[in-house]
Amino acid sequence: MFPVLLIVILGCLSQRALGCSCSHVHPQSAYCNSAVVIRGKFVAQTDSEKREHWNQYRIKTTKVFKAPEDMGDIEVVHTSKTESLCGYEHKSTNRSEEFLITGSIVDGMVVITACGFIAPWDSLxxxxxxxxxxxxxxxxxxxxxxxxxxxxxxxxxxxxxxxxxxxxxxxxxxxxxxxxxxxxxxxxxxxxxxxxxxxxxxxxxxxxxx
CATH class of the missing domain: 3.90.370.10 (Tissue inhibitor of metalloproteinase-1. Chain B, domain 1)
Structure with missing residues (x-):
């Protein structure tokens, strides 16, 4: 199944002037339509090493709920720096807080967006x-x-x-x-x-x- 999150990204690309617009999804749909679903901690943010104008977040994964079988440890996720491209901005400064994180896979990278299901684990x-x-x-x-x-x-x-x-x-x-x-x-x-x-x-x- 083609990841819905990737479709969201492509949709945002065609609507730069309009900004990012997301539809709320049921958590089950978020799980089923995502290539990657993990529980983990955001520990650091830097410029992406793979794409210009993108950020990368270093992740300490504590549980993998869904991922391709051949994927190794998920230690980094990527997102656009541009709000109109649905870039995700992690605002919590608590590095010990666990989050439920859903993402897609684009060119071998785990990509997260503002339209993804990303929430503190304890809030579920x-x-x-x-x-x-x-x-x-x-x-x-x-x-x-x-x-x-x-x-x-x-x-x-x-x-x-x-x-x-x-x-x-x-x-x-x-x-x-x-x-x-x-x-x-x-x-x-x-x-x-x-x-x-x-x-x-x-x-x-x-x-x-x-």
Whole structure:
């Protein structure tokens, strides 16, 4: 699957005068559409050694949730210095603070952008932490469809309607579906919203049936 984050970068390239514009995504979509998902600490920032007008952040990776099998240790991530190209600026000065970091791979580099899902690890809910470590991967065959205004609907059994934007009256969509639900395949291509608890019960029922 072509990384969505790279598409975002290319989209920004064609809209320099307009600046960077990002769409909020469900954390599961962020996981599934990213080539790299890690937990780590930002320890230093310098000019990129590979690209002019780019920054590189030295990362101390503490956990790899997703990355190409042939990729070695992730010690550096790159980002544009230009805001209109969706460059990411790390503002925290706490080098001991862990972050959930999603990125794409461009020309062999791990690239992060302002449109990526980058958040302090401790700010995530317990379910989101479990999602990034285990559950979201199981739902990557499903598609989460944001609903910004009614009417809205899904067009296939593999889609889950994300209504946090409506229910929370929030542009970020930071509601219950983002904080405590995952869109998972229940079998035969049918995807539905699941909690960690309901997924566990389903697994138990299936094991008993066998």
């Amino acid at each position: 809910t317990i379910f989101q932490k479990k999602g990034f470590s285990q559950m979201y991967e199981k739902g990557c065959s499903c598609q989460i469809v944001p609903c910004y205004s009614v009417p809205c609907e899904v067009t296939s059994d593999q889609q889950c309607l994300w209504t946090d934007h409506l229910m929370q009256r929030s542009s970020t969509g930071a509601g219950s579906q983002a904080s405590s639900l995952a869109c998972l395949d229940m079998g035969k291509g049918l995807c539905t919203w699941e909690t960690q608890k309901s997924r566990l019960l389903t697994t138990i029922r299936k094991s008993k049936a066998h």
